[in-house]
Amino acid sequence: MSSTDYDLSVLTAMFVDDSPYMRKLIHDLLILMGMSKVVTAADGEVGLKLYKEQVPDLLITDASMAPMDGFEFVRRIRMDPDNPNPFVPIIMLSGHVEMSNIEKARDYGVTEYLAKPVSAQSLMTRVISVIERPRQFVKVGPYFGPDRRRHTDDVYFGDDKRGEEALQTQQSDDGDTWAI
Amino acid sequence: MTTKADKSDEGKGKPPSGQRSGNKKGDPCEFINPPNLLLAKVTHDLSLKHVQNLTESKFRPDKTRMQKMTKLITQNEERCVATLNEKIKQIEPVYRDLQNGTLPAREAFADDCKHIYGAAKALDHMPVIRITASLLRYLQTYKSDKPMDPAIFSAHLDALFNRNALDVRLDAPTKLVLTALETLVDHAIAASA
Numbered sequence: 001m002s003s004t005d006y007d008l009s010v011l012t013a014m015f016v017d018d019s020p021y022m023r024k025l026i027h028d029l030l031i032l033m034g035m036s037k038v039v040t041a042a043d044g045e046v047g048l049k050l051y052k053e054q055v056p057d058l059l060i061t062d063a064s065m066a067p068m069d070g071f072e073f074v075r076r077i078r079m080d081p082d083n084p085n086p087f088v089p090i091i092m093l094s095g096h097v098e099m100s101n102i103e104k105a106r107d108y109g110v111t112e113y114l115a116k117p118v119s120a121q122s123l124m125t126r127v128i129s130v131i132e133r134p135r136q137f138v139k140v141g142p143y144f145g146p147d148r149r150r151h152t153d154d155v156y157f158g159d160d161k162r163g164e165e166a167l168q169t170q171q172s173d174d175g176d177t178w179a180i
Numbered sequence: 181m182t183t184k185a186d187k188s189d190e191g192k193g194k195p196p197s198g199q200r201s202g203n204k205k206g207d208p209c210e211f212i213n214p215p216n217l218l219l220a221k222v223t224h225d226l227s228l229k230h231v232q233n234l235t236e237s238k239f240r241p242d243k244t245r246m247q248k249m250t251k252l253i254t255q256n257e258e259r260c261v262a263t264l265n266e267k268i269k270q271i272e273p274v275y276r277d278l279q280n281g282t283l284p285a286r287e288a289f290a291d292d293c294k295h296i297y298g299a300a301k302a303l304d305h306m307p308v309i310r311i312t313a314s315l316l317r318y319l320q321t322y323k324s325d326k327p328m329d330p331a332i333f334s335a336h337l338d339a340l341f342n343r344n345a346l347d348v349r350l351d352a353p354t355k356l357v358l359t360a361l362e363t364l365v366d367h368a369i370a371a372s373a
Contacts, residue, residue: 120249
């Protein structure tokens with residue numbers, strides 16, 4: 001590949017947030033990044049309808065909205081059998097940065113979590129990350145979404161990663177980070 | 181361009197198809213690696229759709245573009261601060277009227293609250309977000325024939341006008357104030373149902 005840049009103009013993005021100021025900001029930022037089409041919606045319900053019509057390549061959503069919040073929106077995107085692309089990368093943009101919220105986002109199938117206030121660098125990094133390093137998907141029990149373990153453990157190769165044997169191995173290994 | 185092969189199965193033995201390895205307890209896992217269509221699209225190179233982890237990025241952010249983006253964020257922030265202050269100033273007469281027992285016009289007041297909520301959300305001002313969200317919930321959900329309670333409006337507006345005394349990181353006293361307001365609305369809505 002000779003180009004040192006990506007042609008983001010071929011991508012369609014969608015942003016869901018109930019704040020008109022945020023919708024305008026993220027829309028304009030994504031356009032400035034080079035995307036040619038950015039669709040916006042004010043809540044999860046409208047977002048879901050628009051998603052099925054437009055089938056964007058990338059989704060960015062807020063967490064707290066009414067009547068359908070960001071979590072339910074993500075769950076529906078991942079689980080709805082009528083969804084044209086359940087593998088779509090989803091970035092959750094939220095001011096709620098408590099660990100419980102991040103874990104909730106992860107368990108609902110969010111690909112990346114981006115904390116407010118958003119910066120040009122952080123938005124760009126997340127978008128490029130979902131392009132260059134897409135997450136493996138996993139279907140286990142009621143969960144379907146990106147594999148919640150981000151990295152393969154290079155130290156432990158056994159079967160039961162959370163078992164006693166594995167934990168003993170991991171005590172000397174600080175390098176393993178978890179998804180989101 | 182260097183790429184990293186998917187090593188998820190390496191060194192772990194061969195798991196049965198569609199299941200994690202061995203006869204372990206728990207639900208069976210099915211791992212799926214969808215093709216990387218985004219990378220193929222942005223590079224116009226279909227062969228890259230098999231790449232799962234690009235270890236050496238070829239993306240070089242354009243500095244001018246980044247500066248424009250940063251400027252846009254700053255401008256938006258300034259616009260939101262101005263809107264927030266202006267709209268809060270606009271609802272000061274509502275507070276004065278409440279002291280005389282006059283309730284605000286529901287729809288117009290809800291519109292003002294929505295503006296404040298939207299601007300606060302863009303600024304990530306958590307106390308104002310929660311105050312206006314609670315107020316909006318009261319305005320939009322209260323269904324009783326009985327008139328709305330001026331004390332609930334006053335309590336929310338008091339907190340809104342004294343927003344600088346509240347901690348944007350939600351310290352314990354701030355949480356207490358916000359939770360009290362939300363509980364007031366919960367009770368009022370429950371009683372009106």
